[in-house]
Structure formats: structure tokens, C-alpha cells
Amino acid sequence: MKSQQILLACATGGVAAKNSLGYMVDYGRCQWENFLGNFENPFCEYDDPSAFAQVSVAEPKSERTAHAVETPFISSDAQPVKVAAQKPAEPVVEKNKVKEEKGKEKEAKEEEGAADPKPRKAEALKIKNDKLIANELWPISSTCAGHHNETEEFCIFSNPNFAGGRGITILTTPAEAVTIAKSPAFTERDLYKSVKDFNAAASDKWHVEEVPNKGMGLVASRNLAMGDHIMSVSAAIMTDFDIWDHVSVDQVRRMQTEGISHLPKHHRDIFMNLSTHDGADSHEEQIYKIILTNAFDISDEEIITRPKGAKIVNFFTVFPEVSRMNHDCRPNAHYYWDPDTFTQNVFATRDILAGEEITITYVELLLPRDDRLARLDETWHFPCACTACTQVDRIVKASDDRIAQILDLQGHLTDYTGDSYATPEMAETLVSLYEQERLYSRLYEAYTYAAIEFNAVGKVWEAIKYARLAIQHSFVVAGPNNDDHYELAALAENPTTHWSHLMRRKDESESVYRSVSNPITTSI
Numbered sequence: 001m002k003s004q005q006i007l008l009a010c011a012t013g014g015v016a017a018k019n020s021l022g023y024m025v026d027y028g029r030c031q032w033e034n035f036l037g038n039f040e041n042p043f044c045e046y047d048d049p050s051a052f053a054q055v056s057v058a059e060p061k062s063e064r065t066a067h068a069v070e071t072p073f074i075s076s077d078a079q080p081v082k083v084a085a086q087k088p089a090e091p092v093v094e095k096n097k098v099k100e101e102k103g104k105e106k107e108a109k110e111e112e113g114a115a116d117p118k119p120r121k122a123e124a125l126k127i128k129n130d131k132l133i134a135n136e137l138w139p140i141s142s143t144c145a146g147h148h149n150e151t152e153e154f155c156i157f158s159n160p161n162f163a164g165g166r167g168i169t170i171l172t173t174p175a176e177a178v179t180i181a182k183s184p185a186f187t188e189r190d191l192y193k194s195v196k197d198f199n200a201a202a203s204d205k206w207h208v209e210e211v212p213n214k215g216m217g218l219v220a221s222r223n224l225a226m227g228d229h230i231m232s233v234s235a236a237i238m239t240d241f242d243i244w245d246h247v248s249v250d251q252v253r254r255m256q257t258e259g260i261s262h263l264p265k266h267h268r269d270i271f272m273n274l275s276t277h278d279g280a281d282s283h284e285e286q287i288y289k290i291i292l293t294n295a296f297d298i299s300d301e302e303i304i305t306r307p308k309g310a311k312i313v314n315f316f317t318v319f320p321e322v323s324r325m326n327h328d329c330r331p332n333a334h335y336y337w338d339p340d341t342f343t344q345n346v347f348a349t350r351d352i353l354a355g356e357e358i359t360i361t362y363v364e365l366l367l368p369r370d371d372r373l374a375r376l377d378e379t380w381h382f383p384c385a386c387t388a389c390t391q392v393d394r395i396v397k398a399s400d401d402r403i404a405q406i407l408d409l410q411g412h413l414t415d416y417t418g419d420s421y422a423t424p425e426m427a428e429t430l431v432s433l434y435e436q437e438r439l440y441s442r443l444y445e446a447y448t449y450a451a452i453e454f455n456a457v458g459k460v461w462e463a464i465k466y467a468r469l470a471i472q473h474s475f476v477v478a479g480p481n482n483d484d485h486y487e488l489a490a491l492a493e494n495p496t497t498h499w500s501h502l503m504r505r506k507d508e509s510e511s512v513y514r515s516v517s518n519p520i521t522t523s524i
């Protein structure tokens, strides 16, 4: 399963990415230096602040539907939407490689531009055109900034009418603003309305209250059952990751502050109430630190109106109510991003009692206790006080041993070659281990393996049972339209035509297991 990647960043600049299966990549403390040498912090790229162009203001107001009060629905030729699963967390090394390549591309482009000024002119014209269109589509589009050597500009785009008047602000390029404004959440009347209804759902299910040693937290107001919807929340502010490659940190901070001022008061107040982790000396610093402490990493990968071949853009995104959830190494809730509605959706991964805190994880959970503690300390600077972290040594060791066993079993179960030792019993052991470890948001992985392994030896009824369980659990952590859903539904419906059928059966003539070339997409 491809799954959602989030970024939650600490007030002092720590950033970590994780996907909806709890697979987390810590980028570490990324402020002005390369932490652990594994994340090239865009903040560090320019140390000469004068290298940045001064602010420019977008086209005159007459070019736009300034402060439109009418709902700005835009006609779209968008095709019906398929919400695919989300992007898996990129291995850090890969991310560095991408960045390196990006740097080389940039250099090559610069050389090209120096030799022949025409491409640069054409690009500038295109950007101007994008800007005009973006200004038409966004009721408020204001300050722009960029590096003086480049044509790339980043601007503030706000729509105070989005989600029934809750509003949204996006800091990105004009081209990306056009893409977003043409996506279903902004163009389809029913979806647009449902975003309002989602936000209104705050609720008899949960409330915010002070939680010992954690600041504020989300607490269940009534009993919730596994799979219950907890909230769906639209974004307050989305900041394009690439902005730090082109705009100085100070300028980004000013733009974020201006962007927040464009939000309607109600939404702005909820945002301004969020945690800065350790306080702030000015309004601008408060906004900056709120974003660092509370942002999730959202990808536009699944926005279907994205032009073919266009690069994928990631955003630091704050969904204010969702950010009230504190971390727990054995959380009882999980979330996924729905690009159709531009909402972050939270569901219970187990039964939750009234009065219990509702929690998510900020880090990869298939790690020994000490590694989890270290990551949380390095990245968020808080000592994790959850029950899994504060047990006596003997219990911690038993838990660490189970984690090691889980990783070992996964190694076998993801081996689809003829040499694999994987068996249905291994998959059932994995189910049991996840239950013992209370890692409920990962159960569907184990159910998926069990479905495949039983089908692989021809036990179709067990395969159907586990495929159905996997579907039920994957809804909770990745939404109803995740990629694996279709695969698992095909398996549950007709196991004998599924690629996994009899996959592990011994071939009598060659005495080897049959290997497959198209294993299920589960990325764990």
C-alpha cells in the first residue's frame, strides 16, 4: 500500500516524516544545519539574505475577483476522481539523491539560460500567464517573492470562502495555485459543501483539554468504536516545500503571517490558539512556530487536475483541530489525507473509552523503545511518557523482542521469490504480534499478508476472510479508495484468479516454489 506521509515539525526546527502505516522518516533538527547529515535543509541553502529579491505584489486588483463574496466555483473539465493511496515516505538517502539531481538540473538550466536568453523569456511569459490565471481563480492573491536570479515566484493565495467560509491560504507558485484551484475540492459544489459539513462535525465525539505533561490534547467525549470517524478537517495554511529553495526564511515568515491574516476570524483564532511548543516573542514568530510544531506533510500527487508530467509538490500543512492530538507510541487513532476534499481524516484504530486521550504517532513505531525515545527527543524535544516507553525494563525488553520478530517475519512475507520461507502461519503470527504490541493501525498489513499466504497455498476461505479484514482495517488508515483496496477486493471476490493463488505451491517437477513478478503493492 502506498500510504500517506506527514511531516510534523518541532518548534525548534525538527522535522520528521511518516506515513499512515507509522513508517516514519526523521529528518531531525533541520534548522540551519544538516542534522545527522541526512536531510539537506532548504533553509540552509542560502546564507546571504541579500540574494533574495524583494517582495513584489501580484497583478492589480482589477485583474482578480478581489474579496469575492460569491462562492468562487470554477468550471472544470476534471474527470471523475479516483482517490489513490498516498505517497510512501521516501527513504532519506533517496530524498538527498533527488535534491542532488535537482541541484544539477538547476545548474544545467542556468547554463542553458546564460547561453540562450530565449528559454528564460518564454518561461517568464508562462509564469506571468499562470499568475494572471491564478489571480482570477483565487479571491485573494497577494505578496510574491523569489530569488532575483530566477523566474520562479512564490505568492500568497487565499480563499476565504473555501469550506463554507472557513477559508484556506496556500503559499506556492502561480502554476501550482492554478492546479489546486481546479481540483475537485474547489470546483465541485457538493464536495465543497461537504468540506463545510466535515468541519462542522466537531462534535460530541471529542473535546480539547489539558493533558498532564503534554499541554493540550484531544479527549474522547464518549465511547468510540474501532473504525469510528473522529474528524475531517480542512487546512488553514499550506506552505510549498520548495519555497525555501527560492525565498529567504525571513520572507517566508512574513508571507505566512500575511497569509494567516487572510483567513476568516473564526479559523484564524483556532490556528492562533495552537501550540508553539515553547513560546514566541512576536506575532510573526508565533505563526512560524505554530506551523513548525503542527504541520503535516501533504503531497499534491493525487490531485487529478495536475498537468501530466508536472512535478509533485509537497506542502507543510496545518489542519488545526487534528494538530491537537499528542503522540503515543501505541496510539488509538490514525489519519489520512483526502485530496478530493482537501481534508485530513481521523479514525479510531481501536475502541476508545469516554475520557481517554485520542492519540496518533509522530514517529516510526517498529523501533526499539530507546530508539523511539531518542527520535522524539531529537526531533520534538519532549521525553515520551506513554505507557510503552515507561514500562519496567523486563516489559520493555519483551516489547523490543516482539518488534524484532515482527521485522524478521515481514522480511519473509515480502519475499516473493522461490526461495521464500513464508507460510500462512507466519502471517498469523504477525497478526498476533501486532495485537500484542497494540499496533492496531498496522494490523491490515498483517491481514493482507495472511490473505496472500493462505491463497498462495490454495486455502481460499481463509484467504477471503483475511482479505475482508484487511479491507476493513485499511479503510481506517488509508481511506476507502486506497490502491490496496481494489487488489484485496479482487482477491476476496475471486481468489482463484488472483495472482497469489497457489503461488507458494511446490512445483513437483522442479521442486521449487513459484515466484511472482507482480506482488501486491503493500509498501510497509
Ligand SMILES: C[S@@+](CC[C@H](N)C(=O)[O-])C[C@H]1O[C@@H](n2cnc3c(N)ncnc32)[C@H](O)[C@@H]1O
Pocket (backbone or CB within 6 Å): 010, 011, 213, 214, 215, 216, 217, 274, 275, 277, 293, 294, 323, 324, 325, 326, 327, 328, 380, 382, 383, 384, 385, 386
Ligand atoms: C502537534 S502539538 C500537539 C498538541 C499540543 N499538546 C497542544 O497543546 O496544542 C505537538 C506538541 O505537543 C507536545 N506533545 C505531543 N505529544 C507529547 C508527548 N507524548 N509527551 C509530551 N509532550 C507531547 C509537544 O510539546 C509537542 O511539541
